Amino acid sequence: MKGWRGVEPRTRRHIVYVTAADPDRSVVASVPGLWLAKNGYRVHFVIPGDPSNATLSTPYVSAPAYHVRLGGMAGLGRFVKTLLRARLRFGSGAVYWITGCVSALAASFALAGMSRKRIIYYNCDFLEPGRHPFFEYFERSFARGAGSVASNEPNRARCMASIYGLSSVPVVLESRLPAEWPFPDYNPVERTRLLSMIGLSDSEDVRLIVAGGGFSRLRCSEELLSALRDLPETYILVFSGMPSHDESSCEGRVMISRLGLTRRVVCLPYLPREDLIRTFAASDIGMLLYRNDGIGNYYQGPGRLTEYIGSGIPYVASDFPGLRTVTLEHSLGALCKAESATDIAAAILLLGQKNSSERMQERQRLRRAFRKELSFDRQASRAEELFRQADKDD
Known part of the structure; x- marks a missing residue:
């Protein structure tokens, strides 16, 4: 049968x-x-x-x-x-x-x-x-x-x-x-669309940072926004899962406005799986920040990790044991003290210093690492x- x-x-x-x-x-x-x-x-x-x-x-x-x-x-x-x-x-x-x-x-x-x-x-x-x-x-x-x-x-x-x-x-x-999960290629049209939502256009200096979720204290979003304020103005942050009626989303929008970042933060609603991954593929850096509030966060094993590297982007992660091991062993990104805005900003700058040609080579290397070493x-x-x-x- x-x-x-x-x-x-x-x-x-x-x-x-x-x-x-x-x-x-x-x-x-x-x-x-x-x-x-x-x-x-x-x-x-x-x-x-x-x-x-x-x-x-x-x-x-x-x-x-x-x-x-x-x-x-x-x-x-x-x-x-x-x-x-x-x-x-x-x-x-x-x-x-x-x-x-x-x-x-x-x-x-x-x-x-x-x-x-x-x-x-x-x-x-x-x-x-x-x-x-x-x-x-x-x-x-x-x-x-x-x-x-x-x-x-x-x-x-x-x-x-x-x-x-x-x-x-x-x-x-x-x-x-x-x-064999099919990841989309880097798409400059999608990147341009995201930037146009806050009235910007793309350039060699722009770095698109994707938070991989909405505003959340447990994901150190307050520290991330404070870090963004200290980064060059060409560094743009994308939040997904930010519906206008959600309490935490409203809290995040208030902080974005208070810090003067409304022209540097793209707020997207909850996205279907494939639309979210398409957003990752159009970005430059992903974020895997977690507050050290217990066993679950300290020993993180996020699925978002392979969504990022399968999309071809490095990430900044909390310097916790499990995340540290996989990140350093395969050169997947940078580590930081996630409750320090200064440390987050330094890690983002470390990944953002590569030019467009180097970033494109990095995309291909990370995709290969996912398929050969880090897939299910x-x-x-x-x-x-x-x-x-x-x-x-x-």
């Missing part, structure tokens, strides 16, 4: 891949399932979205999916109901790959009584101890009862095992895009091994 992609499937057992992260905004939570689907496994997704849509479509691969509208207790109820629907369709013999604490909460009810060996739990967004006790309770219980557990960063995995009392350290599947494919065998363990008959 032919599978979803018209090829013979590699296994008869289905994988039900569940995540509460919308793939159109944060696709990295779905990448293990997408890679497995691309490589011949029978994968059916349960994800946020319009329930009338029966497909998860990405430029990398498409797969069948149940979509569910999330939000509040009613959304959680719909999540449980949709996961029950998947269980009724695929049975207790399927492998259930549950991603994130919200999915773990829904699965605690929908998969009750199932054999633990068929359950994989993957945490790619560390739940800080004591900060969300309700979700923490269910995640701890679910992780302890799962046949296999995975995390997206090695230090997070060690902490998770100790805090939750797991019998072994989780397998590490870092938040990275697949090597380099660790995909671990995802396959997790499935093989769950696939074994009793």
